[in-house]
Amino acid sequence: MTVQGLDRLQRKLKRFPMAVEQEIRAAMEASANEIVALMKTLVPVDSGELRESIGWTFGDRPRYSQAIVTAKSPxxxxxxxxxxxxxxxxxAHLVEFGSSPHINGGQFAGTQHPGTAAAPFFFPSFRALRRRAKSRITRAVNKAAKKVAAGG
Structure with a gap:
């Protein structure tokens, strides 16, 4: 028994992982940009330093960063x-989750801190756009499969 076009199918299947990775990478970048943009609009601004510190990267988080969301490709x-x-x-975590009243230490030891109210910006943004990001990645996989099947 022989299968016609087996070699052509094997070549297409060999190209599939690279094509999928390229499409997923683009979808993840678009989703990350969208999520970060929403975070920057929701974050309370005093000096603007917190807003400017929000970002994304492929790989591990930068040193000293907080409030992390990590997404992995399939x-x-x-x-x-x-x-x-x-x-x-x-x-960032104190703005996101707030703090309870407490006695200060360090430079202001012994003084009473009244606490701060939570001003969530990080996780609400992620939760609001998580489903859209997942759909975008699913569409990217399907697009790559169709492209490889068509010979692209």
Whole structure:
């Protein structure tokens, strides 16, 4: 028994992972840009440093960043990280979740801190756009499959 076109099918299947990875990468970038843009509009602005510290990267988060969301491609080769904070901005979690009243230590030891109300910006943005990002990635996989099947 022989299968006609087996070699052509094998070549297409060999190209499939690379094509899918390229499409998924583009979909993940578009989704990350969209999520970060929404975060930057929702974050409370005092000096603007927190807003400017919000970003995304492929791979691990930058040092000193906080409030992290990590997304992996289905094959695990692509890891995208959305973060807030940097070496100067280490209070993203306090803005996101707030703080309770407490006695200060350090330079102002013994004084009473009244606490701060939560001003969520990070996780509401992620939750609002998570489904759209997942759909975008699914469409990217389908697009890559159709492109490879058509010989592209």
């Amino acid at each position: 094959n695990g080769n692509l890891v995208l990280t959305i973060y807030a904070g940097n070496t100067r901005v280490r209070y």
